[in-house]
Amino acid sequence: MKILIPVDGSANSLRAVEYAIGLASALREPPTFLLLNVQWNVAAANVKLFINQDTINDYYREQGNEALRAARGLLDAANLAYQYHISIGTPAQAVVQYAEEQAVNLIVMGRQGESRLQSLLLGSVGGKVAQLASMPVMLIN
Numbered sequence: 001m002k003i004l005i006p007v008d009g010s011a012n013s014l015r016a017v018e019y020a021i022g023l024a025s026a027l028r029e030p031p032t033f034l035l036l037n038v039q040w041n042v043a044a045a046n047v048k049l050f051i052n053q054d055t056i057n058d059y060y061r062e063q064g065n066e067a068l069r070a071a072r073g074l075l076d077a078a079n080l081a082y083q084y085h086i087s088i089g090t091p092a093q094a095v096v097q098y099a100e101e102q103a104v105n106l107i108v109m110g111r112q113g114e115s116r117l118q119s120l121l122l123g124s125v126g127g128k129v130a131q132l133a134s135m136p137v138m139l140i141n
Contacts, residue, residue, distance in 0.1 A: 001031040004104040006095045006129070008037065009067035012110025016140040017071045020108045021078045033082035034102055035071055037064040038094040060088055092128035104135060111139045 005020055007013045017035075024030055039060045047056070064086030075082045087094040099107055111126050130137040 001027065001029070001106070002034060002102060002104040003031045004034045004036060004095070004099050004102065004107045005071065006036045006038065006091070006107070006109045006125075007068055007071040008091075008110075009070065010110060012140065014070055014074065014110075016108050016110045017074050019138075019140045021074065021080065023108070024078075024080060030080060031105075033075060033080060034098075034104060035068055035075075035082055035084040036087060036095060036098050037067045037084070038087045038089060038091040039064055040091075041088050060086060091125045092132060095125070095129050096132040099133060099135060106135060107133060107137045109137070109139060111141050 003020055003023070005013075005017055007017065020031075020033065024033075042056070042059075068084050068086075072082070072084065085098065087098055089097075095107065095109075107129060109126050109129065111124065126137070126139045130139065
């Protein structure tokens with residue numbers, strides 16, 4: 001079984017990781033965990049005039065690794081194997097695309113991410129993932 005856990009560094013995303021760790025203990029065989037962080041694409045054409053692509057890629061990598069750090073620590077402490085990936089794009093679409101590419105069986109994610117204001121203005125990423133995904137999505141409070 002493959003379980004995808006989108007992580008943005010928020011307390012809710014860490015609760016999703018903790019829930020997935022507990023879920024793993026109930027399964028006969030340990031699942032394959034896939035951690036995913038999605039960075040918003042900030043590299044509009046006018047930004048690229050002033051900042052080179054390598055600098056932008058370094059920024060994405062640094063921000064993504066920082067968001068994944070605590071989640072990776074939880075899985076390391078539980079002695080569970082995982083893979084992690086950093087994507088660039090619109091979070092809900094990137095999560096669903098990665099889930100389909102990796103043929104995951106379940107997406108476990110926090111209901112609300114880093115920014116409550118962003119959720120109010122743009123809608124819940126978790127809700128959008130649940131609408132778009134062809135596999136089950138478990139939203140954790």
